[in-house]
Amino acid sequence: xxxxxxVIDDHKGTLEALKMLFSYENYxxxxxxxxxxxxxxxxxxxxxxIILDLVLPDIHGYKVKEILKKDKNxxxxxxxxxxxxxxxxxDEVKCLKTGAGEFIRKxxxxxxxxxxxxxxxxxxxxxxxxxxxxxxxxFEINEEERxxxxxxxxxxxxxxxxxxxxxxxxxxxxxxxxxxLLEKVWGYGTEIDTHTLxxxxxxxxxxxxxxxxxxxxxxxxxGYKFKK
Numbered sequence: 001x002x003x004x005x006x007v008i009d010d011h012k013g014t015l016e017a018l019k020m021l022f023s024y025e026n027y028x029x030x031x032x033x034x035x036x037x038x039x040x041x042x043x044x045x046x047x048x049x050i051i052l053d054l055v056l057p058d059i060h061g062y063k064v065k066e067i068l069k070k071d072k073n074x075x076x077x078x079x080x081x082x083x084x085x086x087x088x089x090x091d092e093v094k095c096l097k098t099g100a101g102e103f104i105r106k107x108x109x110x111x112x113x114x115x116x117x118x119x120x121x122x123x124x125x126x127x128x129x130x131x132x133x134x135x136x137x138x139f140e141i142n143e144e145e146r147x148x149x150x151x152x153x154x155x156x157x158x159x160x161x162x163x164x165x166x167x168x169x170x171x172x173x174x175x176x177x178x179x180x181l182l183e184k185v186w187g188y189g190t191e192i193d194t195h196t197l198x199x200x201x202x203x204x205x206x207x208x209x210x211x212x213x214x215x216x217x218x219x220x221x222x223g224y225k226f227k228k
Contacts, residue, residue: 003121004028006047008038008064009082010057014106018051021110035059039067042074049121050074052100054083054091065100078124080104080117136169137228138212152209160185161204168216168226177223 003025007018010033022029030045032038035056042050050068054061061083068074080102081095092103101120104113133142140149146162148155157165163185168176178194186196201224205213215227 002026002028003048004030004045005049005051006030006032006038006042006045007051007082008032008035008056008061009051009053010034010055011053014053014082021114025114033057035061035064038064039071039074042068042077043071046073047077048124049117050077050079051082051117052079054081054087054095062094065095065098069098076124078120080120082106082108137172137215139169141166141169150209150212155207157204157207158200160200161207164200164204165208168224172226172228175219175223175225179223181223 005022005027007015007029009015009018009031012033015031015033019029019031030041030047032041035058038050038052038056041047052061052064056064061081065079065081068077068079078101081092081100082104084106087105095103101123102116104116133140133145135141138150141147143166148157148162148165164181167181167184178197182193182197201216201218205216208216217225217227219225
């Protein structure tokens with residue numbers, strides 16, 4: 001897939017550098033040197049990702065971000081803040097709490113920048129795949145309503161069981177470590193209680209029923225994966 005990226009930044013050197021970087025990745029690039037143009041292009045062109053500088057000549061980046069997140073045409077487009085070193089830690093926290101998916105300071109490390117950008121795109125694709133009711137591998141899933149249904153009816157899951165199932169099915173055929181599952185679902189830091197995870201996997205398999213329980217595969221000594 002050829003991604004379309006909108007860069008809103010008034011620094012010509014940054015725009016040229018990003019154009020060159022994205023050309024290597026075969027991304028289509030749209031640029032805007034002020035906030036008003038950037039907002040209009042975001043609405044008209046519907047990019048896959050928006051990269052936004054906070055310091056712009058006409059409208060502050062905070063206001064641009066606020067407008068983009070409130071507009072129904074652009075609210076779901078992932079947004080990365082790319083701005084100068086003079087921005088404070090408080091600015092960074094504010095951006096992340098109000099809708100930015102990533103915050104990168106200039107000058108950038110190309111490898112780190114691209115890795116975070118690709119992760120943002122991938123996460124957005126995963127989220128969009130399950131936004132509406134979808135029929136996937138024999139399951140009917142609606143992530144917004146938080147239900148899972150099979151031909152036998154709705155499966156009654158606890159919050160943790162549901163979150164585990166969604167994480168596994170979004171990463172189908174990929175091995176997820178026990179540590180990763182605990183961190184994503186429970187938010188654990190350094191102390192990992194694998195018995196808690198094992199108990200929830202056992203209950204989840206039981207509730208999925210005989211036809212589907214074997215699709216959650218145990219990878220001995222590592223973790224689990226969902227087999228489609």
